[in-house]
Amino acid sequence: MxxxxxxxxxxxxxxxxxxxxxxxxxxxxxxxxxxxxADMAARQQPEAKQPPQGPLGAPLHAPANPDPxxxxxxxxxxxxxxxxxxxxxxxxxxxxxxxxxxxxxxxxxxxxxxxxxxxxxxxxxxxxxxxxxxxxxxxxxxxxxxxxxxxxxxxxxxxxxxxxxxxxxxxxxxxxxxxxxxxxxxxxxxxxxxxxxxxxxxxxxxxxxxxxxxxxxxxxGKGKLAVKMVDSKAFTVGETIATTPGKVVYQNDLMQLLQFEPTTKQVYQRPLFIVPPWINKYYILDLKPQNSFIRWMVDKGYTVFVVSWNMPDETTVDKTFESYMREGILEGLDAVKKATGEDEVTAIGYCIGGTLMASTLAWMAQKKIDRIKAVTFFAAQVDFTEAGELSVFTDEETLTYLENLMAEKGYLDGGEMATTFNMLRANDLIWSFVVNNYLLGREPFPFDLLYWNADCTRMPAKMHAFYLRNMYQKNLLSQPGQLELAGEKLDLRQIKIPVYLQASKDDHIAPYKSVYKATQLYGGPVRFMMAGSGHIAGVINHPDAKKYQHWLNDTKTNPPNVEDWIKGAKEYPGSWWNDWDAWLAPKSGDKVPARKPGDGKLKVIEAAPGSYVKKRIVD
Structure with missing residues (x-):
């Protein structure tokens, strides 16, 4: 048959x-x-505005560029x-x-x-x-x-x-x-x-x-398609996520400084000062107890301080890259000293927070300021010659378009930033939700990481233009003496302190090839580590999860090319956090009695996670 x-x-x-x-x-x-x-047609109706006039009073008709x-x-x-x-x-x-x-x-x-x-x-x-x-x-x-x-x-x-x-x-x-x-x-x-x-x-x-x-x-989205990735009511910052106990001990109009409650009787003498990116919010480091980096570090005996950036608006349009250095890192260091009495700290810079940290360290080196004794960089670039797909958005046409877009309000709306990053993984972060939400008619899955990803923020125009043009477009930070910040010409070679450099194998935002270039730029010892997964999961990988892997190469001198480093690297299963803790602990000083928020010269302002992180653009 x-x-x-x-x-x-x-x-x-x-x-x-x-x-x-x-x-x-x-x-x-x-x-x-x-x-x-009908709704779309109504939204397309032009507002009744007086058209701009030429020098002789005739109206000007300048059609918008269809391909800016x-x-x-x-x-x-x-x-x-x-x-x-x-x-x-x-x-x-x-x-x-x-x-x-x-x-x-x-x-x-x-x-x-x-x-x-x-x-x-x-x-x-x-x-x-x-x-x-x-x-x-x-x-x-x-x-x-x-x-x-x-x-x-x-x-x-x-x-x-x-x-x-x-x-x-x-x-x-x-x-x-x-x-x-x-x-x-x-x-x-x-x-x-x-x-x-x-x-x-x-x-x-x-x-x-x-x-x-x-x-x-x-x-x-008020007329724009704001694809819903997660039920915003499924999580509450400070109740279901960002729950590590702590207090806000300092604030200015750019940031709040959080100090977390100790869980050990003794702590390392040098506090740990963390500067996250301001493209997203700090609680990626504190999503839930099972994967919280902050809670894990507190349990390891570190006095943890974290910067929680404010949501830029019309009142902060004049904030610059220098403002983030002065009001974020420098004022943060002063506040840590008042809270603990310690002038010396160890530090972490994540993503653009790492680029700022490296710039600040180079500036401090010029000023002979020696307060950060060891620094860790998570997915942070300082040489942008191989910056990956984000370079698509930093050519002259795109930068001009962004600067014009930011000129009206003085900041870049968070939705624009979110769209940019989602396009890097469009099938996972755009089209999968189109199919799930609009074709299958389902509600998005309540996933804490996607809630954080959708909880976007804004970028001040002057700061953002400085960052994109001087880092991505001109790559000045990697060139000694070419980038000036607060009156000082920066030279990364003057950063002599120990550096732990983290990168992720599948990172589309800060590619490991780009991150690795920093090994050839800093003047002190650099321990490079490559983790499995991407920009977030490569960093937030609790040891108890027993997921992914990481690579280490114990060479005393990092070769110029990352491919040669990889050839000599050994793969280890699971998280890299324990390796990093073993690196950081000896650089954190002796053990001292645990410090609680409010014990020092700074009074408690409010409970963590603070009010700045709870400001949202779209619910």
């Missing part, structure tokens, strides 16, 4: 819809669609260079047609019940095609493979364009990936097997709920 065609269960074994329920739900979807279109980032120009330059070698382009096209011919043959075999190995498979970790429907039936399998073939062909062909400015090529390839990610068949109702099943089995109820979610997100 001939074998029956393999059409796959998800494509055939689906219960039939209820016609009446189906009709009702589609009527509701139509009604919601009309409401959405010059993405189209980047694609055009790539296309011109590809067309300059028609033979290579023809070969690439022929290769694509040959692959499609093989795919059609494989799909035909599957329809006829014959086995056929996949021509192309998703990358490891690509969650878009994890549903069994993508593999079990030939139709959706064909859609998946044809998409993967085409998207990889586009990216491969673009990378073959010779003679293109590397910055232009990087921009074109980045935005091409954004477009390709958006066109994935997983993002559409009729081409996603999981969504198709949910739609038929629920008589379209999932799409009705999805439209409701979409309308709520647009309303919450």
């Amino acid at each position: 001939a074998k029956q065609p393999d059409s796959g269960k998800p494509e055939t074994d689906i219960k039939l819809p209820d016609p009446a329920a189906w009709a009702r739900n589609w009527a509701r979807i139509t009604e919601q669609s009309q409401k959405l279109m 980032l010059n993405v189209g120009g980047a694609f055009m330059e790539i296309a011109q260079h590809l067309m300059a070698d028609p033979n290579r382009l023809a070969e690439a096209q022929m290769k694509l047609w040959q692959d499609y011919a093989k795919l059609w043959a494989n799909t035909t075999d599957r329809f006829l019940g014959r086995p056929a190995a996949p021509l192309v498979e998703p990358d490891k970790g690509d969650k878009r095609f994890k549903d069994a429907g993508w593999q079990d039936g030939p139709v959706f399998d064909f859609l998946k493979q044809s998409y993967l073939l085409t998207s990889r062909w586009v990216q491969s062909t673009m990378s073959q364009a010779e003679g293109v400015d590397p910055k232009v090529a990087r921009k074109a390839e980045f935005y091409a990936k954004q477009f390709l990610d958006a066109l994935s068949p997983s993002n559409f109702v009729l081409t996603n097997p999981e969504v198709m099943r949910a739609t038929i089995e629920s008589n379209g109820e999932n799409l009705v709920k999805g439209w409701e979610n979409l309308l709520e997100d647009i309303e919450r």
Whole structure:
């Protein structure tokens, strides 16, 4: 007997819809669609403003630039260079047609019940095609493979364009990936097997709920789509997350300084002073007791102080990079001394907080100020020549666009920052929620890390422009004497204190290759460590979790290239925190009686986590 065609269960074994329920739900979807279109049209109506006038009183009509980032120009330059070698382009096209011919043959075999190995498979970790429907039936399998073939062909062909400015090529390839990610068949109702099943089995109820979610997100974003990643009511800062006991012992209009309650009878003499990034909030270091870095350090016998940055608004538009140094680190150090009586500390700088810390240490070295005796950097860059995909946002067109955007309010809105970082992992942080929320009609999973990620903040215009232009665009901090801060020309070679440099293998924001470059810039001993995972999980990896791994190389002199360091490195299972504690403890002084917030010259202002961290842009 001939074998029956393999059409796959998800494509055939689906219960039939209820016609009446189906009709009702589609009527509701139509009604919601009309409401959405009417709302969008109303929001697009221009405000009645007097048009700007020219020197003779005639109104000026300056249409907005439809492509302020010059993405189209980047694609055009790539296309011109590809067309300059028609033979290579023809070969690439022929290769694509040959692959499609093989795919059609494989799909035909599957329809006829014959086995056929996949021509192309998703990358490891690509969650878009994890549903069994993508593999079990030939139709959706064909859609998946044809998409993967085409998207990889586009990216491969673009990378073959010779003679293109590397910055232009990087921009074109980045935005091409954004477009390709958006066109994935997983993002559409009729081409996603999981969504198709949910739609038929629920008589379209999932799409009705999805439209409701979409309308709520647009309303919450005040006309802009603010994709909901997590239920904001599922967590409360200070109650369910950021719960390590402590007190606010100092504050100014830029930051609050938190001192945490000791859990040991004795503590190290030198306090630990932590400067987190102000792009996000400090409690990534204190999400919950099971993975809290701050609680772990307190239990290890450190007197922990953490800077909690304020939410910039119209009153802080004049804050500069120097302001963050003076009012964040320098005033913070003075406050630690008043709270504990200790002039010397050890310190941590995380991400942009690490870039600020390195700049401040170089400034302090010029001033002969020796108060930080050892420093740790988490995912912090000081040489930006290989800064990864974020470099796409630091060319002249993009910086000009951002500066114009910030000029109106004096700060960059947190939503803009969140979108930028989400684009680096668009499939995980954008499209997965589009499918879950709008196509499947589900509520987001209550995940503390995503709550923190969505709890975005703002960036003061002057500070942000200084950072992007001088660090990312001009890379001045890595060049001795080229960056001036508060009247001093900075030289990282003058930082002679011991450095522990953390990087993560899969970090898209601060790539390990970029972080490693600092080993060649600091003037003192540097212990470099590479952790598994990315920008967050590579740092926040409690030893009890027994997750991931880390690499260490006990060479006394770090080689110039990270590839050579990796060759001599040894892999260790689990968290790197214990290695770091073993490094830091001998540099933290003798043990002294534990100090409680309020024991010193600073009075308690309020309980941790303080009021600054609770300010939110969007609920």
